[in-house]
Amino acid sequence: MAESVLKLTGINKYFGSNHVIHDVNLDIRKGDFVTFLGPSGCGKTTLLRMVAGFYEPDEGQILLNGRNIEKVPPYDRNTAMVFQEYALFPTMTVFENVSYGLRVKKTAEAEVQQRVQQALELMQLIGMETRYPNQLSGGQQQRVAVARALVMQPDVLLLDEPLSNLDAKLRETVRVELREIQQKMQLTAIYVTHDQSEALSMSDMIVVMRGGFIHQIGNPQEIYFQPKTAFVADFIGTTNLLEVTPAGNAVRYMDTLIPLASDIAIDESAGRYRLSVRPESLRVTKEAPQTGEVSIPAVIKSKMFLGEKVRYFLADSSDKEWIVDAFDPGRHLLDGQVNITFHPEKAWLIQGNDPDEV
Ligand SMILES: Nc1ncnc2c1ncn2[C@@H]1O[C@H](COP(=O)(O)OP(=O)(O)OP(=O)(O)O)[C@@H](O)[C@H]1O
Ligand SMILES: [Mg+2]
The missing domain is CATH 3.40.50.300 (P-loop containing nucleotide triphosphate hydrolases)
Structure with missing residues (x-):
């Protein structure tokens, strides 16, 4: 060193x-x-x-x-x-x-x-x-x-x-x-x-x-x-931050149980838990999730076509806003009711409050 x-x-x-x-x-x-x-x-x-x-x-x-x-x-x-x-x-x-x-x-x-x-x-x-x-x-x-x-x-x-x-x-x-x-x-x-x-x-x-x-x-x-804090997750790039509750080796978001990657250990005393999932780690689909994927129903509210990707803005049943990036989207973009799916090992857990958060 x-x-x-x-x-x-x-x-x-x-x-x-x-x-x-x-x-x-x-x-x-x-x-x-x-x-x-x-x-x-x-x-x-x-x-x-x-x-x-x-x-x-x-x-x-x-x-x-x-x-x-x-x-x-x-x-x-x-x-x-x-x-x-x-x-x-x-x-x-x-x-x-x-x-x-x-x-x-x-x-x-x-x-x-x-x-x-x-x-x-x-x-x-x-x-x-x-x-x-x-x-x-x-x-x-x-x-x-x-x-x-x-x-x-x-x-x-x-x-x-x-x-x-x-x-x-x-x-x-x-x-x-x-x-x-x-x-x-x-x-x-x-x-x-x-x-x-x-x-x-x-x-x-x-x-x-x-x-x-x-x-x-x-x-x-x-x-x-x-990222160690919600601020870092959001300031460096774009992310989706979900308020979750711990449940064994998983966390719960509304009715959905999301297993955590093996290198994430839950600190029982942290008090507050947020899951960060990047827009590029999510998929928007009309179909059922693939094996191992977590799936959350949502509605597409708007979308931004950026050439190499489409950025979808969605809302789930709790009205939480989601951002999903679909690369190489082709000419047919999605609309209406969809599923947001992701592999849970792409999610990162942020525990506790940020240092300057009250
Ligand atoms: N000489 C000074 N007297 C009083 N307050 C100051 C002085 N210099 C900086 N501050 C204050 O200290 C804080 C930090 O300022 P600083 O210049 O270090 O920020 P910065 O991160 O470099 O911001 P920027 O990206 O805008 O350059 C700010 O609230 C600023 O108003
Ligand atoms: Mg400066």
Whole structure:
């Protein structure tokens, strides 16, 4: 197992009476690409700024390479941050912006030239060396900000929504390149985003946050297939959440007994139980269920044709709304009374309330 580079323990942060970070514990290993994912205002930037040294935690400890960095100012931490609002030096050219940190560190001229050139190439900024920030588009400024951080080869690279101003196509290209550079240079990176597909496709580890609480830490598959909270299940993709009651090795939804996958253990004291089933794991059919399938009668309320799939919106006899995706639907879509069927091992049980749920 790779060594720990960054360790946060019991971190709490208040702005006045506003408790914005709740008891965060996190261990990041060398070479990992970690994403902070969560909706606007959940505390992603605040957490990143505490690692960089721009905010101090009110409680808790941050270790960087085993060293407590509480008293270490940002410029001595060997972290480099790309700010959400870029924060380029307006009176410096692109080249001067990118080389700034290396000059402060009194790096030899030949090495400055070589590292800046490499960073500019990676960020597709060749030819723009002598321009000033106000002569660049928002997306170009953002890439200069990334180049300025990359060039430092920091112990931890901190990126706060660094690609938000790029058009979809360029964002995808830079995303892939950033991930390649990070892997090649074995950089440890924390990447902030509220885009779940970005998080799923880039990360070794995803930290899902809401309202200052960490809901779950896990790799992309764990986050998608084994969400710990109802929020995670719903925020990462789309899901159907059913309120169920435990019944031995199964759960009951209305009259239907749904057996649980063998790796799910019911915690009798959890109090609240919700079953998450993804739209792509469900089928809509006029026919009887296949052997082993669970079947729930429902009525199709509406449907959305999306080319490669149809998304059906249905209601069961308790008026609960269901979403079912049918891929490769053909030209004849279904209507009216149907059965929603699924294999029970595709269902995932969420136990207890979410941390920020009352
Ligand atoms: N300097 C500050 N003073 C007071 N409150 C702040 C300050 N910075 C952030 N907050 C509050 O702390 C909470 C977390 O903010 P933060 O900027 O960390 O969210 P975020 O997850 O980065 O959101 P976004 O995705 O919109 O950038 C918010 O409620 C915000 O209003
Ligand atoms: Mg932010």
